[in-house]
């Protein structure tokens with residue numbers, strides 16, 4: 129959308145829609161209305177995309193305008209009014225204007241769970257090994273047979289548990305305000321549970337920004353098929369492969385070299401043959417330059433340093449060895465037939 133002082137032009141799909149608005153008469157009116165509700169301002173009215181009628185969530189386009197919508201706030205239970213005006217994206221608001229900071233988050237959270245329970249499908253982002261640029265799993269749409277909501281799995285209570293067959297299991301966390309913390313990820317690791325996180329609030333904001341309106345069908349589409357607002361919290365297969373690679377990796381000693389007034393660190397016998405000696409008694413043998421090759425190498429796990437005690441602390445001195453898996457073959461991509 130292009131905005132100027134007096135009018136804005138909206139390109140929407142293949143057809144062009146022109147809106148002309150004159151704000152010149154009163155300078156106070158120059159503020160162009162934003163379709164995006166302002167959630168960062170405290171005390172600003174909350175825009176709610178879904179209202180609760182009985183136990184069912186209704187989106188704004190499914191209900192009549194005003195109080196006739198007969199919906200209640202999913203967070204506090206207060207009466208809602210359906211606002212379907214021309215200026216802002218259609219939304220529900222509290223009839224009595226009560227402050228309800230959780231209304232948006234709660235309604236998105238409930239709706240996302242309802243969608244997953246019904247659809248039992250989710251597209252997941254690709255999985256990359258440590259420092260790798262080609263994925264071991266491609267981004268794919270996964271289908272599941274069973275859904276469990278808010279149930280204990282050891283010490284973890286994920287929002288959604290998707291299951292297929294005996295072994296295939298994926299946890300889905302719906303985030304609306306806070307991303308999952310380190311403690312949660314640690315628990316997932318401990319129990320070997322693969323989990324993705326979906327940012328429902330980011331989807332909501334993106335939809336309103338892109339289309340100027342929020343439609344439940346678009347939300348469902350992006351929630352299931354979108355990849356941008358999803359990330360892996362933990363992937364069990366990835367961790368297993370990386371663990372194996374680390375076990376099999378080699379510690380290659382680093383040699384100090386002083387040449388023409390410059391200190392250098394080289395790693396003889398680089399399996400990827402980054403460089404070769406051009407002359408001297410090592411002529412033809414491969415090596416790597418620690419800072420120029422190994423530091424950015426995709427097959428390096430770690431650099432081990434000699435340390436010294438300085439002021440009660442171990443501080444790094446000089447590089448001793450490189451933990452490298454360049455001699456191992458690249459792990460094969462893994463099919464989705466196996467457990468996630």
Ligand SMILES: [Zn+2]
Nearest residue numbers: 201204228231
């Ligand atoms: Zn409320």
